Amino acid sequence: MIELHTAAEVRAAEAPLLAALPDGALMQRAAAGLATVCLRLLGRPYGARVTVLAGAGNNGGDALFAGARLAARGARTTAILLARDRAHPAALAAFRRAGGRTVEAAAAGPVLDRSDLVLDGIVGLGGSGGLREPAAALVDRAAAGPALMVAVDLPSGVDADTGAMAGAAFPAMHTVTFGAVKPGLVVGAGRGSAGQVHLVDIGLGPHLPAPSARQLTDADAAARLPLPDADDDKYSQGVVGVVAGSATYPGAGVLCTGAALRTRPGLVRYAGTAADGVRAAWPEAIVTDGRPGDAGRVQAWVIGPGLGTGDEARSVLAEVLATDLPVLVDADGLTLLAAEPELVRRRSAPTVLTPHDREFARFGTEPGDDRIGATRRLAADLGAVVLLKGDATVVADPDGTAFVNGTGTPWLATAGTGDVLSGIAGALLAADLPAVEAAAVAAHVHGRAGQVAAAHGPFIAGDVVRHLPEAVARVRGTPSAGLPDSGA
Numbered sequence: 001m002i003e004l005h006t007a008a009e010v011r012a013a014e015a016p017l018l019a020a021l022p023d024g025a026l027m028q029r030a031a032a033g034l035a036t037v038c039l040r041l042l043g044r045p046y047g048a049r050v051t052v053l054a055g056a057g058n059n060g061g062d063a064l065f066a067g068a069r070l071a072a073r074g075a076r077t078t079a080i081l082l083a084r085d086r087a088h089p090a091a092l093a094a095f096r097r098a099g100g101r102t103v104e105a106a107a108a109g110p111v112l113d114r115s116d117l118v119l120d121g122i123v124g125l126g127g128s129g130g131l132r133e134p135a136a137a138l139v140d141r142a143a144a145g146p147a148l149m150v151a152v153d154l155p156s157g158v159d160a161d162t163g164a165m166a167g168a169a170f171p172a173m174h175t176v177t178f179g180a181v182k183p184g185l186v187v188g189a190g191r192g193s194a195g196q197v198h199l200v201d202i203g204l205g206p207h208l209p210a211p212s213a214r215q216l217t218d219a220d221a222a223a224r225l226p227l228p229d230a231d232d233d234k235y236s237q238g239v240v241g242v243v244a245g246s247a248t249y250p251g252a253g254v255l256c257t258g259a260a261l262r263t264r265p266g267l268v269r270y271a272g273t274a275a276d277g278v279r280a281a282w283p284e285a286i287v288t289d290g291r292p293g294d295a296g297r298v299q300a301w302v303i304g305p306g307l308g309t310g311d312e313a314r315s316v317l318a319e320v321l322a323t324d325l326p327v328l329v330d331a332d333g334l335t336l337l338a339a340e341p342e343l344v345r346r347r348s349a350p351t352v353l354t355p356h357d358r359e360f361a362r363f364g365t366e367p368g369d370d371r372i373g374a375t376r377r378l379a380a381d382l383g384a385v386v387l388l389k390g391d392a393t394v395v396a397d398p399d400g401t402a403f404v405n406g407t408g409t410p411w412l413a414t415a416g417t418g419d420v421l422s423g424i425a426g427a428l429l430a431a432d433l434p435a436v437e438a439a440a441v442a443a444h445v446h447g448r449a450g451q452v453a454a455a456h457g458p459f460i461a462g463d464v465v466r467h468l469p470e471a472v473a474r475v476r477g478t479p480s481a482g483l484p485d486s487g488a
């Protein structure tokens, strides 16, 4: 499990260590870890051109101390001091002693053009807003050059807690972060600016509170994916009921039913007007063109994709929500529910809602820049698990437990992949996973299936269904690196 900690949590955990350790010891741990990662990235440090963008705070201190360590290994190091008279004094002195030189920001362009590695020590946890000038222009220049772009603690210009970018930010290929992974490195715009995340242990562990949010690794998802055993039969694995698609548009029913079958192929029942299409695509499913009550016994329902928003759809939704079974509501089901949220508030069995941004907004508020916070608030308001889709899907339970998904690929932005996600999550709900875990594991497996499909070229939603078995096998088989997924 990758634990995500906010800036305030990290600062609170640092406080007792700063008091107990000799002056500067914590920063030396950070700088040593940072230099080690840079050495690995450079391969051969001797003669390598390393440029440090150093702000006035401790983030600049980390970068300068690391620069001093790289200079001691033979790198040709140059620092650009963004606040010349306020650079961290001890770090600057160490940098100079090790042979590092400094240049004025105004004369730094040619240095950045020829750098092998640029360290972003402009601003870390103490930052607010987008990059200011001249930092923003220098970052642009560095990004246009050949250098490896390495952020110190977090890419400058990214909000540590939300990943929001109010303006320009450092486009990192790697981020070396200290003490704990911050949410802003894996969610929101920050996810795209962080590149590969490396965590340096500076000893905060015992002082950190329970994490504010988490990210599943393959191993975490595998541990929650149910396996059939010798005593199982087709009923005992958890039967999923699907209400999706229509006679005119059977696709959502076909995709959703297929995804449920490919995730947990015990038994899937389908009820609805896309019956003919579903029957033709999936002879393994038990299909009725009647109402959910005609389908037979199930352990969880998935309802909504391609259902329509008319009176009949509303009535079928109310019937399913009136059961005491776990229910996942998606797409058209969400549009109906937004007009009548009491249908979900009054339930005692678990409900999972899987909106994309526009569907989320129908419940009253746009997701905005703080996607974890917004998802948590809607989950608490409705008393339901909310899964907010996106490049980093967020899942929140009404009790505040939250997950940020790390798998996936932008190729998933194609019609029908949401229907696939609903089928996966429905199968896991029927298998009796706690609702928040069913949603988080489903997002993880769905993202992996997208990555497996993308390895074969551009894909459509049906390909994600086809690749689900391989994705599940990959999730089960891959040892965890314990670091946020970089989407590889």
Ligand SMILES: NC(=O)C1=CN([C@@H]2O[C@H](COP(=O)(O)OP(=O)(O)OC[C@H]3O[C@@H](n4cnc5c(N)ncnc54)[C@H](OP(=O)(O)O)[C@@H]3O)[C@@H](O)[C@H]2O)[C@@H](O)CC1
Pocket (backbone or CB within 6 Å): 014, 018, 026, 027, 030, 055, 056, 057, 058, 059, 060, 062, 083, 122, 123, 124, 125, 126, 127, 128, 129, 130, 131, 132, 135, 152, 153, 154, 157, 178, 202
């Ligand atoms: N405590 C410790 O021992 C340890 C701390 N650690 C490290 O300390 C970091 C936190 O350091 P910190 O608190 O000193 O703040 P920091 O992130 O350097 O920022 C302050 C500077 O940023 C500037 N600035 C702000 N916004 C800006 C913008 N948009 N664009 C441009 N500039 C902007 C702001 O300028 P000002 O507003 O003052 O003009 C000020 O100069 C943390 O992330 C980790 O790296 C580790 O070494 C572990 C041990």
Ligand SMILES: Nc1ncnc2c1ncn2[C@@H]1O[C@H](COP(=O)(O)OP(=O)(O)O)[C@@H](O)[C@H]1O
Pocket (backbone or CB within 6 Å): 331, 356, 389, 390, 391, 392, 393, 408, 409, 410, 411, 412, 413, 414, 415, 416, 417, 418, 419, 420, 421, 446
């Ligand atoms: N840029 C992106 N990067 C990664 N995943 C994405 C991206 N855009 C969308 N997705 C994923 O694709 C799926 C799209 O779902 P949805 O919007 O409901 O589509 P549909 O309604 O067509 O099925 C979601 O799982 C979402 O997380």
Ligand SMILES: [K+]
Pocket (backbone or CB within 6 Å): 059, 120, 121, 122, 123, 124, 151, 152, 153, 154, 155, 156
């Ligand atoms: K930084």
